Amino acid sequence: MSGPALYDGLWHRLIHQGALEEARMVVGVAADLQIAQDTAPLQALAEMALEHWKGRTLVHAASEEEDLYPALAEAVGQNAVAALREEHAQLRRLVEQLEQSLVAGRYGEISQCLTALLGATEEHNAHEEAVLQQMPPQWPALLQARAAATNDASGACVEGEGASPLIQVRRPDPGQDG
Numbered sequence: 001m002s003g004p005a006l007y008d009g010l011w012h013r014l015i016h017q018g019a020l021e022e023a024r025m026v027v028g029v030a031a032d033l034q035i036a037q038d039t040a041p042l043q044a045l046a047e048m049a050l051e052h053w054k055g056r057t058l059v060h061a062a063s064e065e066e067d068l069y070p071a072l073a074e075a076v077g078q079n080a081v082a083a084l085r086e087e088h089a090q091l092r093r094l095v096e097q098l099e100q101s102l103v104a105g106r107y108g109e110i111s112q113c114l115t116a117l118l119g120a121t122e123e124h125n126a127h128e129e130a131v132l133q134q135m136p137p138q139w140p141a142l143l144q145a146r147a148a149a150t151n152d153a154s155g156a157c158v159e160g161e162g163a164s165p166l167i168q169v170r171r172p173d174p175g176q177d178g
């Protein structure tokens with residue numbers, strides 16, 4: 001999903017919540033199965049969890065990196081967005097670890113991997129929502145208007161180097177603590 005649903009803080013939070021509800025359910029059942037040492041259903045559940053994170057969370061992250069984060073960087077600065085990108089990288093590493101545990105048949109690690117993945121996803125979502133909350137309400141509409149204007153001017157010219165950012169959010173001076 002890309003465009004306005006990503007830019008709008010409320011819609012974005014709803015996307016996160018929908019995915020997290022599914023993830024929490026899968027992680028909860030996996031923990032029960034691991035305690036019961038019920039390997040076959042645990043394997044099936046871990047495959048479902050992989051499908052969930054690859055098909056929803058990582059696809060969502062890729063859309064953000066392509067569509068949302070460049071615009072967000074103009075407003076809140078590259079450093080703030082670099083931190084969000086690093087969290088995405090961490091999520092990808094955790095998904096890879098889960099996949100490796102599953103492929104190697106190390107079922108004893110599955111629940112631990114899933115708990116780490118869920119925690120990292122929750123933290124990242126909360127961080128991202130806090131950054132989006134800084135944006136003024138008119139920001140999604142301004143982005144849409146700019147995208148429409150860019151499409152209208154298709155191939156006509158190259159943007160000037162001095163193009164001003166759309167909206168800048170006031171950030172604390174990094175040299176001043178507190």
Ligand SMILES: [Fe+2]
Pocket residue numbers: 060061064084088124128
């Ligand atoms: Fe994200």
Ligand SMILES: [Fe+2]
Pocket residue numbers: 012016060064125128
């Ligand atoms: Fe997100």
